[in-house]
Amino acid sequence: MLLWNRLSRIYAIICHIRSMNRACTSDRLERLDLLASRLKADEAMTLANLAVEFRVSVRTLARDLSILRERGLPVETERGRGGGVRLDRHWGVGRLSLTYREAVDLLASLAIAEQLQSPWLIANLDSIRRKLSASFSPSLKDRISGLRKRILVGRPASAMVLQGFAAPALDRGDLLTAFLELRVLRIVYEDATRRLSDRIIEPQLLLLNYPVWYVIAWDLSRQAVRSFRCDRIAAADLREETFRLRPAGDFAEAIDGIEAISP
Numbered sequence: 001m002l003l004w005n006r007l008s009r010i011y012a013i014i015c016h017i018r019s020m021n022r023a024c025t026s027d028r029l030e031r032l033d034l035l036a037s038r039l040k041a042d043e044a045m046t047l048a049n050l051a052v053e054f055r056v057s058v059r060t061l062a063r064d065l066s067i068l069r070e071r072g073l074p075v076e077t078e079r080g081r082g083g084g085v086r087l088d089r090h091w092g093v094g095r096l097s098l099t100y101r102e103a104v105d106l107l108a109s110l111a112i113a114e115q116l117q118s119p120w121l122i123a124n125l126d127s128i129r130r131k132l133s134a135s136f137s138p139s140l141k142d143r144i145s146g147l148r149k150r151i152l153v154g155r156p157a158s159a160m161v162l163q164g165f166a167a168p169a170l171d172r173g174d175l176l177t178a179f180l181e182l183r184v185l186r187i188v189y190e191d192a193t194r195r196l197s198d199r200i201i202e203p204q205l206l207l208l209n210y211p212v213w214y215v216i217a218w219d220l221s222r223q224a225v226r227s228f229r230c231d232r233i234a235a236a237d238l239r240e241e242t243f244r245l246r247p248a249g250d251f252a253e254a255i256d257g258i259e260a261i262s263p
Contacts, residue, residue, distance in 0.1 A: 031056070032064055034054070035061075038053075039068075040087065042087070044086075045086065047061055047077065050085060065085065075087060076088055098135075101173055104180050105176065106132060107129070107180065112151055112153060112208065113125060115148065115152065147180065150204070150205050151205075151208075152207045152208070153208050154207055154208065155209060157209040161209070161212055164192070166231055172236075174236040174238040175187075178239075179203040179206060182243055183242050184239040184243055185238060186201075187200075187233050187235065188233070188236075189228055189234065190232045190234050196234065198221070199222075201218065201219050201221075201228070204246055204251060205255075212230075212231065215230055218243070218246060225250060225251055226254075227254050
């Protein structure tokens with residue numbers, strides 16, 4: 001019986017120690033998460049102040065920071081009184097993630113920047129575009145490879161055009177996706193007389209006469225080249241059918257006379 005009582009007490013002590021370890025581990029994990037969030041706030045901090053805030057010693061805080069470094073968070077500390085603490089200023093750049101729609105918008109924006117031919121803007125565009133294109137599937141890479149040749153930047157819109165211009169109310173996501181992926185698009189278009197028409201188009205080129213955008217397309221409904229002001233597209237429906245790019249010469253006349261088309 002004496003031996004049994006002694007074993008029982010030892011077992012109780014072991015259970016108590018284990019429960020304390022679990023509590024300590026839980027507290028540390030929670031503290032690490034809070035500390036990581038605190039560092040990401042990008043505020044001026046010191047080891048001493050953080051130790052007071054988290055109610056731990058400076059030595060314990062230093063161990064916590066070491067754990068965060070092992071997890072991949074680039075924590076920097078400064079020597080000297082108080083010891084400044086911060087994250088590397090570029091810590092989030094390599095972790096940037098984009099949705100498909102955001103990647104599409106960014107690709108189009110890069111193509112516009114390249115057309116502007118500004119040395120200040122285009123210094124790193126090639127490398128940015130290659131990295132961005134690498135995130136697309138092989139089948140889409142072929143379609144987007146010539147994107148910059150399909151986005152044109154012309155002279156600013158005339159005063160006559162600007163009189164009837166209004167910022168588009170429609171989300172242009174389907175139009176941009178159809179343009180990028182070479183997919184057929186069904187649109188409802190409002191002309192200068194406010195008459196609506198239903199069109200099925202192949203969006204071949206985009207032209208910017210700032211701030212007015214035009215989509216220059218092969219109109220399957222008319223079997224001809226047509227230009228549409230993007231701010232007058234009242235609705236758009238992305239279709240599954242794909243199309244091939246037509247020779248650039250097919251659209252030269254439409255581009256030259258763009259101010260006379262759908263003014």
